[in-house]
Amino acid sequence: MAGPMKMRATLAGGNTDVRVLMTHPMTTAQSGQPLHFIQTITVKLNGKPVVEAEVSQAVSRNPVFSFRLKGGAKGDKIEVSWLDNKGESNSIEGAVA
Amino acid sequence: MRGLCFFILALFSLSSTGQDAKKEIQKYQQMIAEGSPVELYELEGETLWKKPQGPNNVSLEKCDLGMGPGVLKGAYARLPRYFKDAERVMDLETRLLYCMETLQGRTHKEATQRVFGNDDRASEMEYLSAYIAAASRGVKMAPGMSHPKEKEAFALGQKLFFHRAGPWDFSCASCHGEEGKRIRMQDLPVLFKPEAARPVVATWPAYRVSNSQFKTMQWRLNDCYRQMRMPEPVFASEATNALNMFLTATGKGEPYRGPGTKR
Numbered sequence: 001m002a003g004p005m006k007m008r009a010t011l012a013g014g015n016t017d018v019r020v021l022m023t024h025p026m027t028t029a030q031s032g033q034p035l036h037f038i039q040t041i042t043v044k045l046n047g048k049p050v051v052e053a054e055v056s057q058a059v060s061r062n063p064v065f066s067f068r069l070k071g072g073a074k075g076d077k078i079e080v081s082w083l084d085n086k087g088e089s090n091s092i093e094g095a096v097a
Numbered sequence: 098m099r100g101l102c103f104f105i106l107a108l109f110s111l112s113s114t115g116q117d118a119k120k121e122i123q124k125y126q127q128m129i130a131e132g133s134p135v136e137l138y139e140l141e142g143e144t145l146w147k148k149p150q151g152p153n154n155v156s157l158e159k160c161d162l163g164m165g166p167g168v169l170k171g172a173y174a175r176l177p178r179y180f181k182d183a184e185r186v187m188d189l190e191t192r193l194l195y196c197m198e199t200l201q202g203r204t205h206k207e208a209t210q211r212v213f214g215n216d217d218r219a220s221e222m223e224y225l226s227a228y229i230a231a232a233s234r235g236v237k238m239a240p241g242m243s244h245p246k247e248k249e250a251f252a253l254g255q256k257l258f259f260h261r262a263g264p265w266d267f268s269c270a271s272c273h274g275e276e277g278k279r280i281r282m283q284d285l286p287v288l289f290k291p292e293a294a295r296p297v298v299a300t301w302p303a304y305r306v307s308n309s310q311f312k313t314m315q316w317r318l319n320d321c322y323r324q325m326r327m328p329e330p331v332f333a334s335e336a337t338n339a340l341n342m343f344l345t346a347t348g349k350g351e352p353y354r355g356p357g358t359k360r
Binding site: 003004005006019022023025060061062064066081 | 132133134136137141144216217317358
């Protein structure tokens with residue numbers, strides 16, 4: 001089971017700042033353990049993908065990401081999801097505040 | 098004359114480098130505090146707090162942390178304190194252990210099997226501590242200091258703090274007793290001075306960036322004893338509670354702003 005996620009989306013001068021925390025071990029090849037890391041992150045604004053990010057092993061455990069989206073309004077729906085190399089995934093939904 | 102000038106300049110630049118290093122360390126600490134995964138531990142802790150466990154199959158939601166059964170708001174800021182039902186001074190983890198045994202009916206052995214986690218998985222105590230401590234954000238730290246048992250714990254903790262022992266003849270004060278000392282990036286606060294203890298008390302328990310682990314005060318004390326090459330103190334023992342009481346009471350008065358994020 002994937003651990004919890006936490007997200008904050010706030011309006012800042014006509015833009016929307018999204019900040020999201022993810023629980024993930026992000027195990028690298030150097031650790032000697034099986035590789036386990038987030039590969040893609042998708043951010044959707046009102047159901048429409050606005051960010052597609054490819055992530056490598058070079059990201060820390062329990063990572064935090066922030067994105068600045070153009071536009072956005074109070075109450076807009078933001079969805080952030082990740083998919084890792086083992087096919088596990090998790091997502092979180094929230095409204096712009 | 099010229100030589101003297103150079104000497105003064107060299108001195109000046111040396112001391113300003115020291116200042117810069119301190120500033121850079123502060124900047125670094127601020128950067129890691131933003132976007133700290135502490136909140137993830139709080140969420141996990143909430144789940145555990147509400148999860149029925151043990152032979153009695155009940156959650157910890159009825160656990161009395163000193164403000165009444167189930168009251169979390171500000172409870173951490175009043176710990177450690179004397180608990181009448183247990184007839185002893187308890188810090189957060191000791192109290193949680195008490196609730197696990199009395200409410201959930203778990204054995205001491207089972208409940209203390211894995212009190213400190215690792216980077217793969219935090220312990221139940223660590224998750225719970227994150228959740229409960231977070232409910233005291235903004236509340237002034239004010240541990241119990243009026244009951245005779247609380248005063249007794251403070252005095253014992255103070256004694257332990259300065260008590261030198263072990264193969265290296267160390268006491269807590271060997272590292273935390275002199276101004277301006279640090280190990281690598283970590284300042285070593287003089288913990289018997291309120292002004293140095295306050296920011297420490299206001300930010301533990303805390304997430305450690307360097308090893309991606311959430312750590313509690315019982316762990317901190319335990320690890321200090323390991324670093325001093327002393328025998329391992331018993332989890333939730335009178336001694337660790339007394340030390341925690343001494344530290345918390347010394348650093349009382351600052352609003353809680355943890356769980357913190359450390360190097």
